[in-house]
Amino acid sequence: MSTTRKEAVRRYPKLGQLIAGEMKYDGGRSTMEVIDPTTGTPLGLVSMATEADAAEALAAASRGFDIWRRTSAFERSALLRRVAVRMREKAQELAELLVLELGKPWNEALGEVDVAAGMWEWAAEEGRRAYGRVIPSRENHARQLVLIEPVGPVAAFVTWNGPLVTPSRKMSGALGAGCSIVLRASEEVPACAFALGQIVYECGLPAGVLSVLSGDPVMLSTRLLESPVTRAVTFTGSTNVGKLLSQQAVAHMKRPIMELGGHAPVLAFESIDVPLFARRAVAAKFANSGQVCFAPTRFYVQRSIYADVVEAMTAEAKEIVVGCGFDPNTQMGPLKSERRLRAVEQMVDDARQFGLRVTTGGAVLDRAGFFYQPTIVADVTTHAKLSNVEPFGPIAAVTPFDTYEGAIALANRLPYGLSAFVHARDFETLHRATNDLEAGNVICNGWRVTYPETPFGGHKESGMFCEGGIEGLRAFQNVKYASFS
Incomplete structure (x- = not known):
């Protein structure tokens, strides 16, 4: 630069x-x-x-x-x-x-x-x-x-x-x-x-x-x-x-x-490499300050590894350097506008009213501009606004699941179907989820949704x-x- x-x-x-x-x-x-x-x-x-x-x-x-x-x-x-x-x-x-x-x-x-x-x-x-x-x-x-x-x-x-x-x-x-x-x-x-x-x-x-x-x-x-x-x-x-x-x-x-619009689900099964998953998930989630229509937003994690994933994602999010884009150390910039800043703030306030755990972040940064902390919210229920409205900001919602069928039901419960992510080591799970997820773009063991040569479009709404x-x-x-x- x-x-x-x-x-x-x-x-x-x-x-x-x-x-x-x-x-x-x-x-x-x-x-x-x-x-x-x-x-x-x-x-x-x-x-x-x-x-x-x-x-x-x-x-x-x-x-x-x-x-x-x-x-x-x-x-x-x-x-x-x-x-x-x-x-x-x-x-x-x-x-x-x-x-x-x-x-x-x-x-x-x-x-x-x-x-x-x-x-x-x-x-x-x-x-x-x-x-x-x-x-x-x-x-x-x-x-x-x-x-x-x-x-x-x-x-x-x-x-x-x-x-x-x-x-x-x-x-x-x-x-x-x-x-x-x-x-x-x-x-x-x-x-x-x-x-x-x-x-x-x-x-x-x-x-x-x-x-x-x-x-x-x-x-x-x-x-x-x-x-x-x-x-x-x-x-x-x-x-x-x-x-x-x-x-x-x-x-x-x-x-x-x-x-x-989208509200992309991520299904994480117990066979995954947790530290690698957390590092790459956080990088994908907070790119462009989370202001990406196909960004991963709803993280559904198998209960046997749930606590480890929350801990690892929290640790990764805490390390993100927030600042001016011209600063070579900056990893995440501001939100686009005062309007977006307040929308994100209200969504986290709603999560707290439901008693959800904010494991890191959850506040506006005390500086000029529209900066918000990278935020992880754990134990997210379907009643919270964060579960139903696309956050379009630096918030990741994490929820445990017990069965494959339960995870698919959570992923498909919203009217949106732009992108979805599946992380597992066995091909059978990846194959089943690719067929069962209602989304125009299903990404298995990765995070890149679109290339110039690939079709990009959504299903449902x-x-x-x-x-x-x-x-x-x-x-x-x-x-x-x-x-x-």
Whole structure:
């Protein structure tokens, strides 16, 4: 790391609206402060898009789609690869923005840049493979073809907890499939999405194929989803908002691609290596300050090793260094906002009212910014709020179980099904749990949930369709049957 927080703050960019490749700063738009979670003070201002901005972006997306859909898959692939290269060249600048806007530790920020660049690489390669097929005909001299085509202009909405990864996943998937896209960036972490959009245009994207807006989510979702230009909507965020957007999308016959909330269970069986499990579980739980939709949150541990796991996880959590992301010693940064800080505080207060054991943490840190201690809560019952509401913060809930069937019932009791984790040494248990767990992503003896080449999507109230992998590209494509006689 070659910078300090003070230097990075001075470099925080002026933000406008990126419409059809041009940053627009004027127009008398209202503005909103972007807050630094490390200090609780403003970093700068982000303008709020107007209805005229939305209309201009939609018109550009319509024109851009006509150009981009006719651009060869090989040309599209080359551009997406250039984006990945350029992102890695600008890794320090992008990491600065991640630390400033979200408070991530420096190494985590660099890791997010690398993961995001990998998504562009994957989409570049897989976008060249939009294979159809030939169906054997019942008639002589006839040809029956299945053709794969881009679905059309896409409206994309992203939340704040993955400022570079989430926009990258949506942009690269849509562009790799041959679609144009209008992306609404989170006004809480806007600079990353705008920087990414500018990089894409630096790499040669035709004007109009991509626009990035920030502004009122209700106005923008209404304008983008009511427009006949838009053919699909992709959203990452809470289940409640996802349901509303899905209703709007279906009302206008737009395809809803939804990656929604989770509350991931972890099943830990007695055969595991407890110290290794605890060390890696804590690292996965408290990454990004626990603000990850697929993060492990509900730890169900076989009773014979329960006390040892609680003790080991508690010891590991106590060692986490909390601080500013620009400090090389920092392992966990702040929560994103005052709102998140209070939500986590209330959840731990609720746990204490139920008599649950807080074995470490459980308090706001007495300093500027939105810092909360890494927290382990033991003996968690199904009545506590922590058992039923995604904490989206640095809290791990630990509960004992006695039987396999009881563990599966606890894991599946909620309406969410984004990710689940199983840790055991025997294949039979892993195999059974993979089949029995109701989740879109089941991770056995590991913690990494998603790669660019793997599908990522939820079951039940955690989403519809997938992002990532060939399935993610197909979400942005239509199937057409063609017959020749």
